[in-house]
Amino acid sequence: MRTARVACFGGIYDAVETDGKLRLSDGRIVDPSQVVWLPPIEAQTIFALGLNYADHASEISFNAPDEPLVFLKGPNTLVGHNGQSRRPSDVTYMHYECELAVVIGETARNVKQDKAYDYVAGYTIANDYAIRDYLENYYRPNLPVKNRDGLTPIGPWFVDKEIIHDPMNLNLRTYVNGEMKQEGSTSDMVFSIPYLIEYLSSFMTLRENDVILTGTPKGTVHVYEGDEVVTEIEGIGSLKNTIVGDEDFHRNGGI
Known part of the structure; x- marks a missing residue:
C-alpha cells in the first residue's frame, strides 16, 4: 500500500x-x-549517508569510504511534496541528492544482515539538498550543510516494504525544469540496506520511524531560485520541490 x-x-x-x-x-x-x-511519516532520528555511491564519490574527487559515513539530521529539515526549499542569495553551490529513504518499523538492536529487512517498515523518496558553501569537508559535514529547515523534501508516498520486491535494484532519476540530470540505481550503493542496518544497530538502538537516507548516485548539478526539481524512484513515485529565494523568507542571505 x-x-x-x-x-x-x-x-x-x-x-x-x-x-x-x-x-x-x-x-x-x-x-x-x-x-x-x-512528510509521509513522522520521522524520528534521521541518518544520512555520505559518499555511498562510488560514482558520486569519484565525481566530486573522493574515494568511497571504507566504512559508512553517517551523520544525523533533525525532523526540522523535512518538507513535503510540492514544498519549497530556500537557496540563500549568498551561496554558490547548492545541489540536490535523490535518495532512497528506508523507514524502520520496529525497535532494532544488534540486527544481523540476514534479518535486517524484518525491521524495515517501508520506503519513501528524499531529496537531501546540500549547500556546499557551508561544508568543512565531505568526511565531516557540519550542521548548516545538512540541518537547515526545509532543505530535505520527502515523500509524497510511504510504500510498504512488501510492494518493493528488491530495494537494492531500483532506478533513481532527477529532473530539473523537466530535463533529466541524474540517473542511477540502488544496486550501486557501496553499503547495502542490510549492511547499514547491521552497522547502525550494532552500537545504537533503532526505533520505529527512524529513517536511513542511503546516499545519491552521480549526476548532481547545482540548482537556483525558480528551479523545479523532481526526484523519482522506481516503484515509489515522484517528489516535486521548488527552489525559492530569500525574499520569500524575508531574509537578506546568510544562514
Missing part, C-alpha cells in the same frame, strides 16, 4: 490514492490539488 499524510479542511489526515484522487482516513475523497502534502 502507498500512503501519504496531508493537511486539508483544518486537519491532518492519512490518505491513499484512489483513481487519481486521495481518500482521506475519514472517508472523504479529495483532489490532490486541495491538499498540502506533508
